[in-house]
Amino acid sequence: xxxxxxxxxxxxxxxxxxxxxxxxxxxxxxxxxxxxxxxxxxxxxxxxxxxxxxxxxxxxxxxxxxxxxxxxxxxxxxxxxxxxxxxxxxxxxxxxxxxxxxxxxxxxxxxxxxxxxxxxxxxxxxxxxxxxxxxxxxxxxxxxxxxxxxxxxxxxxxxxxxxxxxxxxxxxxxxxxxxxxxxxxxxxxxxxxxxxxxxxxxxxxxxxxxxxxxxxxxxxxxxxxxxxxxxxxxxxxxxxxxxxxxxxxxxxxxxxxxxxxxxxxxxxxxxxxxxxxxxxxxxxxxxxxxxx
Amino acid sequence: xxxxxxxxxxxxxxxxxxxxxxxxxxxxxxxxxxxxxxxxxxxxxxxxxxxxxxxxxxxxxxxxxxxxxxxxxxxxxxxxxxxxxxxxxxxxxxxxxxxxxxxxxxxxxxxxxxxxxxxxxxxxxxxxxxxxxxxxxxxxxxxxxxxxxxxxxxxxxxxxxxxxxxxxxxxxxxxxxxxxxxxxxxxxxxxxxxxxxxxxxxxxxxxxxxxxxxxxxxxxxxxxxxxxxxxxxxxxxxxxxxxxxxxxxxxxxxxxxxxxxxxxxxxxxxxxxxxxxxxxxxxxxxxxxxxxxxxxxxxxxxxxxxxxxxxxxxxxxxxxxxxxxxxxxxxxxxxxxxxxxxxxxxxxxxxxxxxxxxxxxxxxxxxxxxxxxxxxxxxxxxxxxxxxxxxxxxxxxxxxxxxxxxxxxxxxxxxxxxxxxxxxxxxxxxx
Numbered sequence: 001x002x003x004x005x006x007x008x009x010x011x012x013x014x015x016x017x018x019x020x021x022x023x024x025x026x027x028x029x030x031x032x033x034x035x036x037x038x039x040x041x042x043x044x045x046x047x048x049x050x051x052x053x054x055x056x057x058x059x060x061x062x063x064x065x066x067x068x069x070x071x072x073x074x075x076x077x078x079x080x081x082x083x084x085x086x087x088x089x090x091x092x093x094x095x096x097x098x099x100x101x102x103x104x105x106x107x108x109x110x111x112x113x114x115x116x117x118x119x120x121x122x123x124x125x126x127x128x129x130x131x132x133x134x135x136x137x138x139x140x141x142x143x144x145x146x147x148x149x150x151x152x153x154x155x156x157x158x159x160x161x162x163x164x165x166x167x168x169x170x171x172x173x174x175x176x177x178x179x180x181x182x183x184x185x186x187x188x189x190x191x192x193x194x195x196x197x198x199x200x201x202x203x204x205x206x207x208x209x210x211x212x213x214x215x216x217x218x219x220x221x222x223x224x225x226x227x228x229x230x231x232x233x234x235x236x237x238x239x240x241x242x243x244x245x246x247x248x249x250x251x252x253x254x255x256x257x258x259x260x261x262x263x264x265x266x267x268x269x270x271x272x273x274x275x276x277x278x279x280x281x282x283x284x285x286x287x288x289x290x291x292x
Numbered sequence: 293x294x295x296x297x298x299x300x301x302x303x304x305x306x307x308x309x310x311x312x313x314x315x316x317x318x319x320x321x322x323x324x325x326x327x328x329x330x331x332x333x334x335x336x337x338x339x340x341x342x343x344x345x346x347x348x349x350x351x352x353x354x355x356x357x358x359x360x361x362x363x364x365x366x367x368x369x370x371x372x373x374x375x376x377x378x379x380x381x382x383x384x385x386x387x388x389x390x391x392x393x394x395x396x397x398x399x400x401x402x403x404x405x406x407x408x409x410x411x412x413x414x415x416x417x418x419x420x421x422x423x424x425x426x427x428x429x430x431x432x433x434x435x436x437x438x439x440x441x442x443x444x445x446x447x448x449x450x451x452x453x454x455x456x457x458x459x460x461x462x463x464x465x466x467x468x469x470x471x472x473x474x475x476x477x478x479x480x481x482x483x484x485x486x487x488x489x490x491x492x493x494x495x496x497x498x499x500x501x502x503x504x505x506x507x508x509x510x511x512x513x514x515x516x517x518x519x520x521x522x523x524x525x526x527x528x529x530x531x532x533x534x535x536x537x538x539x540x541x542x543x544x545x546x547x548x549x550x551x552x553x554x555x556x557x558x559x560x561x562x563x564x565x566x567x568x569x570x571x572x573x574x575x576x577x578x579x580x581x582x583x584x585x586x587x588x589x590x591x592x593x594x595x596x597x598x599x600x601x602x603x604x605x606x607x608x609x610x611x612x613x614x615x616x617x618x619x620x621x622x623x624x625x626x627x628x629x630x631x632x633x634x635x636x637x638x639x640x641x642x643x644x645x646x647x648x649x650x651x652x653x654x655x656x657x658x659x660x661x662x663x664x665x666x667x668x669x670x671x672x673x674x675x676x677x678x679x680x681x682x683x684x685x686x687x688x689x690x691x692x693x694x695x696x697x698x699x700x701x702x703x704x705x706x707x708x709x710x711x712x713x714x715x716x717x718x719x720x721x722x723x
Contacts, residue, residue: 050611054557057615070367073455073474074505074524075620078561081503085557 055086308711310698314378314386317702320348320709321388322716323373327357329390329443331401332718348718352401354443357392369394375460377469379482387446389469393456396471398447398482404440408432452478452488459509465516472509472521475502479533491539492521492531507565507622514574522579526563530590546588548595558610558619566622571631572703578634580625583607585636585646600646600653603638605676605687618692629704637696640685641712642672658696658710658717669719 061079065071306324313320320332330353335346360369370393379387385402410432414420455473462469470491471478477492492509496502505524512518517533529542550559562582570577576597579586583604586596602623606613613619618639625636637643638655646653655672675684698711706721 051557054611054614061617070365070456072620074507074564075617077502077505078524078564078620081560082557085560 051086051090055083055090058083058086307713308698308716309372309374310376311700311709311711311716312376312378312388313700313702313709314388315380315703317704317707319351319378319386320700320718321376321378321390322709322711323356323376323390325370325372327355327359327371327373327392329354329356329373329376329388329399331441332716352441352443354399356390356397356399357395360394374457377460377462379462380466382466389460389462391457391460391471394450394453396449396457396460396480397445398449399443400446401441401443404442405437406434407437409435447482447485449480449485449488452480458507459521461509461511461519463511463516464514468516470509470511470519472506474505477506477509477519477521477539489537491533491537493538493540508568510568510570510577512574513570513572520568520570520577522565522568524564525560526565526581528565528568528577528579528588544590544593546593546596548586554607556610558614561614561619562610567624569625569627571627572629573631576631578625578627580623580636582619582621582623585625585634587634587648598648600634600644602636602644603674605674609687613692616692618695621695622697623695624698626699626701628701628706633701635699635701635708637699637710639692639695640690641694641696642674643696643699643710658712658715658719660715 058079062076062083065076065079306326306328308322308324310323311320312322318334320334322330322332324330331351332348333351334348337346356373357371359371361367362369372392373390374393375389375391377389379389379398381387385400388399388401390397390399409416410430412421412426412430412432413423449471453471453473453476455475457471457473459472460469461472467482469480469482471480471488472492475493475495476490478488479491480488492506494504494506503525507522507524509519509521512520518530519533519539520528520530522528526547528546530544530546531539531541532543533539535541535543550563565579565581567580568577575590577588577590579588579596580602583606584602585600587598587600589597610619623637625634627634632649633645633647635643635645641658642655643658644653644655655674656669657672673681673684674690675681675686680686694712696710696712700709702708708719710717710719
């Protein structure tokens with residue numbers, strides 16, 4: 001996984017083997033304390049990586065739930081709430097770049113993803129070196145607050161990543177690409193010609209590149225075979241949280257993932273007219289994915 | 293003190309899903325995944341060993357629930373018994389309620405030790421006599437026979453729950469009982485099977501907005517108008533049925549403010565309450581969440597009066613426990629007869645007792661190896677860090693497949709029933 005671009009890439013902190021830290025963790029109780037020498041940014045990358053792993057795992061659980069004839073409602077609700085919490089926090093602190101870079105650079109297999117569970121399980125307060133108020137935002141709140149102030153760029157890493165990441169990435173990268181047009185778009189990518197890398201040509205092109213796969217539907221040639229394969233596996237109902245929750249209920253509607261949809265659509269007012277058409281296309285694509 | 297040990301009875305079964313003593317403690321009922329109910333009876337104290345209370349032996353076994361198929365939804369309904377609750381004894385027969393995910397049944401368990409003999413029209417084997425041979429009249433007489441325990445279903449309370457029933461609770465008025473599923477609580481009259489009253493409904497109009505479910509419910513032991521229900525968000529609501537027909541508005545809300553220093557993505561999951569039990573006195577209630585047991589004073593809603601850590605060493609393992617789904621395990625808890633000790637299960641076939649008065653706690657293990665009949669249970673210890681002492685078990689060695697979810701305490705004596713996955717252990721206190 002090649003790393004390019006002007007920013008440093010932070011590798012995830014690997015699992016600490018048995019030793020001093022582990023003994024300290026257990027003997028002192030549940031709160032871990034960082035040793036002085038640890039780089040806060042590396043830890044943040046590690047945290048984001050694990051948070052993403054947790055999100056992927058949760059989505060997988062929900063998918064398995066959905067495959068059961070009658071899912072355990074309590075379990076489904078708890079997992080769904082966890083997913084919402086993670087997504088809200090991810091939307092709130094805009095840490096996509098670190099996540100995708102780290103994931104792009106590490107090439108971890110699924111078994112390696114759950115590293116350093118202690119970091120993930122610890123207090124959210126200790127991240128980023130200061131107390132962070134955990135804001136529980138409803139989806140309405142999420143929409144309004146999603147004015148991107150973070151200057152970090154988001155590089156689209158597509159490939160054998162879970163669809164969850166991609167879906168989340170799409171929503172955010174769309175926003176960033178939207179607003180970063182005039183500054184030029186980072187050429188950070190990850191995997192060479194297998195991904196939908198963004199070019200610096202503007203939001204419209206960015207959308208086209210990011211959603212290259214979706215051009216299949218429109219009959220456009222030159223679609224990425226890798227992306228095609230990726231999306232052919234995506235079960236439309238994978239993200240249909242509501243179906244899992246309702247189980248026996250009829251007419252599944254879009255669940256929490258429609259906040260990405262609404263994120264995209266809500267920024268119609270921010271974008272210029274040329275992007276409005278792309279937003280509509282995005283809406284359309286999202287609807288198809290989620291299967292509503 | 294709260295040490296138990298002396299005699300152990302061990303019974304093997306299908307996966308045990310519920311355990312409950314009756315009101316006298318003479319009978320112990322277990323339900324299992326196969327829909328069977330097995331009732332154990334305490335033997336009378338033997339004259340040879342007057343100091344030893346009787347052992348529990350199998351008294352009755354019957355198939356309570358069968359697997360069903362819901363044709364409308366194309367779903368199979370599990371026959372697993374989720375809960376058993378005994379009715380207070382009114383006459384010679386015993387009654388209990390058993391429930392699976394959808395249907396509650398009232399069972400009558402009665403003894404038969406006599407049978408009529410000497411019918412006029414029938415032979416002893418039941419064949420009818422040739423009427424022409426009947427020349428005299430005789431009155432049938434009851435003759436003793438071997439004890440037979442019969443279980444017969446007296447009521448079937450069906451079709452009232454869309455979601456999975458997690459709790460049933462008999463009211464102190466002995467006429468009504470409640471059944472709770474994930475989103476609704478219904479009130480039944482024990483005599484009436486074709487009607488129930490919905491008293492709590494937390495189903496949102498739009499199921500997308502569902503974020504909280506009901507996890508347990510129980511009637512107050514003395515006040516027949518009061519019940520509580522717990523939620524997956526760690527709250528307990530106390531409701532008064534006199535206030536309104538639909539008790540969506542709680543009378544009291546018990547919730548402990550979250551500790552911000554312990555906040556994580558798993559905070560909500562581990563705050564989900566898996567069991568709620570009133571004390572026998574009715575003054576307190578106990579809740580079990582993933583890591584702790586909390587005692588609440590019904591007069592104080594803001595926080596529990598006592599909190600006991602069951603296995604705090606798991607807090608740093610929550611991510612792994614989420615991955616292997618153990619974090620969703622629903623542990624039950626119970627009070628002893630005089631509300632001085634509470635008990636709950638843990639992993640590695642450990643169970644924990646907390647003495648509220650002496651502020652002591654003990655960890656014990658239910659296993660074949662460590663419990664021979666007449667042996668004293670040895671307290672166990674989990675090593676959470678540093679050097680592992682002899683006989684301690686390190687957290688990493690715990691077997692998370694061996695979980696004790698169901699425990700029960702005799703209503704008067706120090707006799708406990710502890711269910712591991714397939715085995716029922718009964719421990720008695722040494723006198």
